[in-house]
Amino acid sequence: MVELNDAQIDAATERGKIAHLNEPRATAVRYNRKLGRVVVDLQNGCTFTFPPHLAQGLEAATDDQLAQVEILGAGYGLHWEALDADLSVPGLLAGLLGTKAFMARQAGKAKSPAKAAAARTNGAKGGRPRKVFG
Template identity: 50%
Template sequence: MEISEHEFEQAQTRTAEIRQAGHAVAARYDRKHGRVVVRLHNGVELAVPVGLVERLAGAAPDDLADIEVTPAGLGLHWPKLDADVYVPALMQGVFGSRRWMAAQLGASGGRATSKAKADAARANGRKGGRPSRSASA
């Protein structure tokens, strides 16, 4: 696939604009707290628990400790995991695919407790509880 000089220049301009918003200059794995700490060009540090990041959740600490920052500073790469994370997405709170993010949100909602949720569960129990699943043919 060939790209024109104009398309190449546009891509370089977009990359420069994205980098201005924030790019990584260093990254490390914080074993004690189980998180990736990314230092941005402006001195800001972003700490993200690895369990929230789709490609990193459940990975071994030794694999997480080996992090590379891409030359443009817009990506992080874990060679042992063959995993990549886009730094601007981390800054926006996007830790994986839409499906991954929806599953994380659903799981946290399911674990939530409140008086209203307890009252609803009690009321449902008085009605006989959750209906049993019928076998579909």
């Protein structure tokens, strides 16, 4: 176990006070079955929604499972007990719907006209060039 000194404890306490004043916190959360969205009300009066199928741990959840969401701590997280899934409210607002590895996998699934055109061009040339080891 790591021992903390008084200066480290004071610094951590100060960081917590600053975060409490500046970072978004949830005051209410619910799953809207009609919209297929998780709806989060924030302490500043704003509301945001996101489609659960994009978030790590919620991809294959049922409506009933998604409805069993609760707020963690002082409103900095969302938790689904039955799914063993947790998401950070500040992270969600920053567009982070999972861990770095999860987000990297999602980026590879992106579709765009430019990506489709590049794939067609590569296909016309015989596909992706083979790697040369040497």
